[in-house]
Amino acid sequence: xxxxxxxxxxxxxxxxxxxxxxxxxxxxxxxxxxxxxxxxxxxxxxxxxxxxxxxx
Numbered sequence: 001x002x003x004x005x006x007x008x009x010x011x012x013x014x015x016x017x018x019x020x021x022x023x024x025x026x027x028x029x030x031x032x033x034x035x036x037x038x039x040x041x042x043x044x045x046x047x048x049x050x051x052x053x054x055x056x
Contacts, residue, residue, distance in 0.1 A: 025031055
């Protein structure tokens with residue numbers, strides 16, 4: 001195994017470890033509150049009245 005193949009394998013393993021870490025973090029109970037708040041962001045502006053500045 002040459003150096004280039006070894007580096008490619010290490011980068012692949014590192015990327016996989018980072019992916020698994022992000023998945024564990026995203027589904028952890030500590031991140032749930034922030035994720036729940038972020039999930040509601042698209043719905044927060046629906047209560048504001050229309051400004052009437054529509055351009056046709």
